[in-house]
Amino acid sequence: MPTEQFWNLASFTPIAFVFWLPLGFFYEWILTLGWPWWHNGLAFMVLATVWSGLVERGSRKYLARRRLRALTEGTLDEVQLVSSSAELVPSSAELVPQKMPVVATRGFWHYAFARLFGRARGVAFKLYEFVIFMAFFYPSALVWVGTFSLLVVTSLSLGAWQRRLLRRELEAGTQPGPALEEAPGSRASPPRHSA
Incomplete structure (x- = not known):
């Protein structure tokens, strides 16, 4: 596997x-x-x-x-x-992102699902992926467009959430947290995964 x-x-x-x-x-x-x-x-x-x-x-x-x-x-x-x-x-100066992300990064998706669903984050994330995956096999252009629109809206919404957290952390001058993982221009550590 x-x-x-x-x-x-x-x-x-x-x-x-x-x-x-x-x-x-x-x-x-x-x-x-x-x-x-x-x-x-x-x-x-x-x-x-x-x-x-x-x-x-x-x-x-x-x-x-x-x-x-x-x-x-x-x-x-x-x-x-x-x-x-x-x-x-990388030095700590290299960890500061140059630009704010427009859409959510892969690491932030995991962070957001953990914040939204708690212990059920793994099940919720796999279920979300399954529904999106299966919708693309459905033989209807309307379902394809709706699924793609859902992906875009979800990613833009999570991107707005990530930018807000990034701004808050940068203004406070705190250590980069989960909101900075894989942000464009940052060389932060790879995302942490749970078994």
């Missing part, structure tokens, strides 16, 4: 291409079977989950072998890059 920590980092690497390209072909194939829309959505969701777990497993093995090879027989530059990772810790 895939882990959220891995895919938060791998989403912006070539690993995402390895993940999405076969899924596009599977989506086209599953539509030719003539199943009802919700069967298509569930089948695609199951395959996407299994495929992302397999891609993660293969990627982790590849990256571990690559790191081991760099440490044992790598060039001086690769070894220096690995050994100088402690020097990559």
